Amino acid sequence: MNPTDRLLLPATLAAMLGALYLIFVAVPSDAYQGPVQRIFYVHMAMWLNTFTAFAIVGVASLLYLWRREARWDHFGRAAAELGLLFCSLGLATGSIWAKPIWGTWWTWDPRLTLTLVLWMIYAAYLLLRTLATEPQQGATLAAILGVSGVVDLYLINRAVYWWRGIHPAVIVTREGSSGLNDPLMRVTLIVCMLAFFLLFCWLMRLRLRAARLQDSVDTLRGALAPAAP
Amino acid sequence: MLAILWKDLLIELRTKETFVSLLLLGLLILVVLTFAFDPTSPLRAAAAPGALWVALIFAGTLAMNRSLLREREHDCLDGLLLAPLDRGTIFLAKTAANFLFMVAAQVVLLPLFVLFFNLPMVATIATQTPALLLGLLGFAAIGTLFAAVSLRTRAREVMLPLLMLPLAAPLFIAGIQASTQLLAGQPFAAVAHWLRLMGAFDVVFLVVGWLAFEYVVEE
Numbered sequence: 001m002n003p004t005d006r007l008l009l010p011a012t013l014a015a016m017l018g019a020l021y022l023i024f025v026a027v028p029s030d031a032y033q034g035p036v037q038r039i040f041y042v043h044m045a046m047w048l049n050t051f052t053a054f055a056i057v058g059v060a061s062l063l064y065l066w067r068r069e070a071r072w073d074h075f076g077r078a079a080a081e082l083g084l085l086f087c088s089l090g091l092a093t094g095s096i097w098a099k100p101i102w103g104t105w106w107t108w109d110p111r112l113t114l115t116l117v118l119w120m121i122y123a124a125y126l127l128l129r130t131l132a133t134e135p136q137q138g139a140t141l142a143a144i145l146g147v148s149g150v151v152d153l154y155l156i157n158r159a160v161y162w163w164r165g166i167h168p169a170v171i172v173t174r175e176g177s178s179g180l181n182d183p184l185m186r187v188t189l190i191v192c193m194l195a196f197f198l199l200f201c202w203l204m205r206l207r208l209r210a211a212r213l214q215d216s217v218d219t220l221r222g223a224l225a226p227a228a229p
Numbered sequence: 230m231l232a233i234l235w236k237d238l239l240i241e242l243r244t245k246e247t248f249v250s251l252l253l254l255g256l257l258i259l260v261v262l263t264f265a266f267d268p269t270s271p272l273r274a275a276a277a278p279g280a281l282w283v284a285l286i287f288a289g290t291l292a293m294n295r296s297l298l299r300e301r302e303h304d305c306l307d308g309l310l311l312a313p314l315d316r317g318t319i320f321l322a323k324t325a326a327n328f329l330f331m332v333a334a335q336v337v338l339l340p341l342f343v344l345f346f347n348l349p350m351v352a353t354i355a356t357q358t359p360a361l362l363l364g365l366l367g368f369a370a371i372g373t374l375f376a377a378v379s380l381r382t383r384a385r386e387v388m389l390p391l392l393m394l395p396l397a398a399p400l401f402i403a404g405i406q407a408s409t410q411l412l413a414g415q416p417f418a419a420v421a422h423w424l425r426l427m428g429a430f431d432v433v434f435l436v437v438g439w440l441a442f443e444y445v446v447e448e
Contacts, residue, residue: 065444120395127391131382141378144441145392148374151437152396155430159399162422163406 008202015195022188039097041189045196046090052200053083054118054150057125061146064139070215071208073139076146077129078207082200084122091115113160121149135218233309233322237296241330247292251334255288256341263345277346278408281357282401284338286368289331290390293372296327297380310446320373320442324435328369335361348412356411360420363427364404367434371397374438377445403427 023038030037060076063069094112095105106112125145132138241247262280266273300306309319339361343353371393379388394401407423417424 065441117395117398124391124395128378128382128388131384131388133381133383137381140444140447141381144374144378144444145396147441148371148396148434148437151433152399155399155426155433158426159402162426163402 005202005205008198008205012195012198012202015191015198019188019192019195022184022191027184027188028182033101036097036100039093041192042196043090043093043097044189045193046086046093048193049086049196049200050083050090050115050118052197053079053086054122057083057122057146058150061143061150064143065147070139071212073143074208074211074215076143077126077139078204078211080122080125080142080146081207082203084119084126086196086200087115087119087122091119108164110157110160110164113164114157117156117160118149118153121145121152125149230314230318230322230325233314233319234325237323237326238329240299241326247295247330248333250295251288251292251330252337254291255284255334255338258284258287259338259342259345269347273346274348274412275409277342277348278357278405278412280346281339281342282364282405282408284342285331285335285361285365286394286401288334289327289365289368289372290393292330292334293327293369293376294379294386294389296323296330296373297376298385301380306446316443316446317439319446320377320438321435324369324373324438327373328366331365331369332362335365353412356417357408359417360404360407360411360424360427363424363431364400367400367427367431368397370431370434370438371400374434374441374445377442381445397430400427400430403430 019041023041027038027041029035056079057076060072060079064072064076091112098107099105125142128142128145129138132141259280262283266276266280297306300309310316339354339357340350342348343350372389375393375396376389379385379392382388403423403426407420407427410420410423411417
């Protein structure tokens with residue numbers, strides 16, 4: 001275990017406990033939304049992780065196509081898995097918040113639509129990895145999808161905004177604009193985002209190490225295979 | 230590039246299999262969707278473009294699977310790759326061929342669509358054509374790229390729509406929105422932003438496909 005790992009785990013744990021304390025004990029309830037609003041701190045942290053992950057997928061895919069180094073592929077894959085995880089959690093926490101506040105689990109708000117499309121692209125990315133006939137090729141193909149996904153992001157964004165923008169029934173309520181008036185609310189948000197971001201980094205390192213180990217196992221197996229009778 | 234395009238078109242002219250299957254499938258989906266949306270209700274104009282696009286998407290997806298599978302069946306793809314050509318050129322030729330097949334099918338489908346939904350013939354065809362052409366071009370580009378990708382996987386028939394449809398979401402949203410508004414009698418200026426979005430999508434994925442095709446087909 002290198003020093004970064006040794007520090008990362010306790011730091012994550014401490015930040016996580018701090019975030020829990022702030023969310024459930026210290027921070028005051030929102031004047032209009034009541035206690036439900038507390039899920040927002042976690043929700044926002046999920047989005048930070050989701051978009052970080054997807055940015056990593058895009059950059060790593062591009063670098064993999066360019067440099068052809070296995071580590072970029074590991075990066076892309078690990079980030080896609082975590083991105084999909086946090087994206088799912090983000091959608092779930094968002095839904096839980098939306099039911100009492102908006103009165104519905106789901107609306108075709110541009111942000112929700114964009115996220116759903118993103119979720120599907122990265123689900124396809126992981127499926128492509130699983131179903132590719134050769135791992136090497138799967139990495140290349142997935143990288144192409146990763147790059148296409150990022151390139152497409154702007155277009156999807158435009159399309160979903162205009163799509164609902166034309167209709168009057170857009171729900172424009174944003175948690176952020178309702179105002180985190182109490183300074184403690186802002187502190188809670190920052191601590192919570194930090195905690196989940198540390199968790200993300202830690203999971204990312206675990207996943208990368210697992211990928212490297214898997215690679216060496218495969219290499220060893222390849223080296224041993226011809227020796228078998 | 231023209232040689233590959235010509236080869237694909239020649240095969241098609243001799244067998245007509247892509248065109249006929251595209252056409253029949255498109256027609257079938259259109260009929261099924263007509264059952265779903267009441268074709269005599271005054272609201273039909275709102276639902277009709279959706280039906281047209283869905284028929285197009287499903288039929289087109291299957292046709293594009295075919296187009297690269299055919300190269301694969303007799304190892305023709307290897308022959309193509311051996312030709313002293315830029316791989317991007319192969320992509321562009323295949324895209325052009327797929328685009329032309331879909332346009333050909335669309336030429337027959339569109340009047341039928343107008344008849345089924347009892348819409349004004351000349352006006353509908355005149356207004357829908359630009360949106361459909363832009364949509365089909367982008368669809369051909371992204372479909373050709375990801376058909377080549379899905380060739381390399383197990384369960385390839387399922388993979389193509391899974392890979393392509395989410396990425397093509399902006400194209401479909403823009404296409405369906407433009408079609409619906411044009412059908413409702415809006416002028417072209419009102420949907421210019423949708424048409425521009427489709428144009429941008431076409432350019433982006435022609436370029437991405439052109440650059441990425443080399444990585445897809447390499448062994």
